[in-house]
Amino acid sequence: MITRHDCEALDASDALAQMRSEFSLNEGEIYLDGNSLGPVTKSTVTRVNDVLNSQWAVGLVRSWNSAGWMDMPLRLGDRVAPLIGAGPGEVLVADTLTFGIAKLLGAALELRPDRNVVITDRANFHSDIYIIEAVCARAGRPITVKCIDRNTLDDELDENVAVVELTQVDFRTGEQLDMKAITEKVHAAGALTIWDFAHSTGAVPLDVHDANVDFAAGCSYKYLNAGPGGPAFIYIRKDLQELVSNPIPGWLGHARPFDFELTYEAAAGMRAFVTSSPSIIALAAFEGALDAWDKVSMTDVRSKSLALTDLFITLVEERLPGVFEVVTPREHDKRGSQVALRHTEAYGIVQALIDAGVIGDFRDPDIARFGFTPLYLRFVDVYDAVERLGSVMESGSFRDPRYAVRNAVT
Numbered sequence: 001m002i003t004r005h006d007c008e009a010l011d012a013s014d015a016l017a018q019m020r021s022e023f024s025l026n027e028g029e030i031y032l033d034g035n036s037l038g039p040v041t042k043s044t045v046t047r048v049n050d051v052l053n054s055q056w057a058v059g060l061v062r063s064w065n066s067a068g069w070m071d072m073p074l075r076l077g078d079r080v081a082p083l084i085g086a087g088p089g090e091v092l093v094a095d096t097l098t099f100g101i102a103k104l105l106g107a108a109l110e111l112r113p114d115r116n117v118v119i120t121d122r123a124n125f126h127s128d129i130y131i132i133e134a135v136c137a138r139a140g141r142p143i144t145v146k147c148i149d150r151n152t153l154d155d156e157l158d159e160n161v162a163v164v165e166l167t168q169v170d171f172r173t174g175e176q177l178d179m180k181a182i183t184e185k186v187h188a189a190g191a192l193t194i195w196d197f198a199h200s201t202g203a204v205p206l207d208v209h210d211a212n213v214d215f216a217a218g219c220s221y222k223y224l225n226a227g228p229g230g231p232a233f234i235y236i237r238k239d240l241q242e243l244v245s246n247p248i249p250g251w252l253g254h255a256r257p258f259d260f261e262l263t264y265e266a267a268a269g270m271r272a273f274v275t276s277s278p279s280i281i282a283l284a285a286f287e288g289a290l291d292a293w294d295k296v297s298m299t300d301v302r303s304k305s306l307a308l309t310d311l312f313i314t315l316v317e318e319r320l321p322g323v324f325e326v327v328t329p330r331e332h333d334k335r336g337s338q339v340a341l342r343h344t345e346a347y348g349i350v351q352a353l354i355d356a357g358v359i360g361d362f363r364d365p366d367i368a369r370f371g372f373t374p375l376y377l378r379f380v381d382v383y384d385a386v387e388r389l390g391s392v393m394e395s396g397s398f399r400d401p402r403y404a405v406r407n408a409v410t
């Protein structure tokens with residue numbers, strides 16, 4: 001049996017232990033939902049205050065030049081790049097993720113004008129499916145969208161497939177897909193890949209160059225901690241950048257936005273994928289969050305993430321044998337940084353647990369989802385969270401009728 005003392009010993013030798021002090025966390029609360037909305041860092045508070053009180057309040061419109069606001073989407077892109085294995089000039093921070101996927105898909109379809117099938121995963125996040133269908137319906141040529149069981153991808157790949165869009169870590173189950181092997185297969189069929197990194201960036205090591213990924217996009221508000229509605233990023237492999245165009249062009253992606261020309265001429269490189277005015281306050285929040293990421297290596301983050309998820313699974317099975325089905329793969333190479341537990345009363349369990357000070361979330365129809373974020377979670381937090389889960393299950397408090405009422409955000 002693992003004891004709390006064992007967990008304290010793990011914390012004492014944790015290479016990332018000092019990172020916890022970078023965050024503002026609620027005393028006594030165990031936050032296992034950083035895979036949905038990461039907590040705020042102290043650096044974010046400082047940077048946002050600086051934008052509000054100095055750059056905006058004092059600098060006013062001059063700050064577009066003097067504070068480097070115009071370059072923030074590219075500057076932050078270069079700071080995100082190492083987290084996904086990209087190089088300088090390959091990542092842009094702009095829009096939100098669904099918009100990013102729309103832009104990348106529109107661009108990718110132009111590179112395969114003779115092909116008329118786009119494949120995605122029927123277990124994908126619904127927003128990906130909606131936007132893929134919408135972009136394809138307006139592509140200017142007939143395109144069929146196939147939402148498949150991702151395990152049957154081999155059977156579906158043929159000379160008609162233009163693009164395959166997949167989420168690299170499944171948002172429900174936490175299963176991580178083999179990006180390199182899948183990208184290789186897709187390329188062998190002559191198609192292009194778009195990877196959704198929503199549950200991957202800051203959660204698992206990524207190497208878009210090694211996997212020869214064409215396009216990718218991810219959000220900033222989960223493991224990267226940029227704040228609610230924080231901007232997304234998109235990646236376009238360097239050699240593709242001169243071949244593609246932004247399907248949602250705007251003035252700030254123009255080569256000379258302040259010449260006010262009526263004919264669009266794309267700026268060079270990733271800047272062409274900027275559409276409109278960046279949200280400077282949101283970018284400042286993201287910049288502050290990235291300060292924490294500069295101090296850690298993804299190797300350390302990954303090894304602690306696996307240790308935390310292993311510990312959680314082991315403790316749940318020790319403390320509550322047979323109560324939950326662990327849906328997340330046991331194999332390390334197939335696991336993201338979350339653990340999904342299946343139970344028919346998962347919604348009530350998550351609500352009761354939140355009232356007991358352990359924040360997780362629920363994914364319809366029967367998944368209690370817990371994110372493990374190595375920058376601020378301790379091993380004792382995992383121990384205490386499972387203890388509180390045990391109390392919720394033993395007391396039956398999750399059956400209280402007030403926990404049956406579904407909130408808008410689950």
Ligand SMILES: Cc1ncc(COP(=O)(O)O)c(C=O)c1O
Nearest residue numbers: 096097098125127167171198219
């Ligand atoms: C896998 C995945 N894709 C896309 C999205 C949509 O992100 P956004 O609201 O930034 O468009 C989410 C949001 O949680 C997600 O988890």
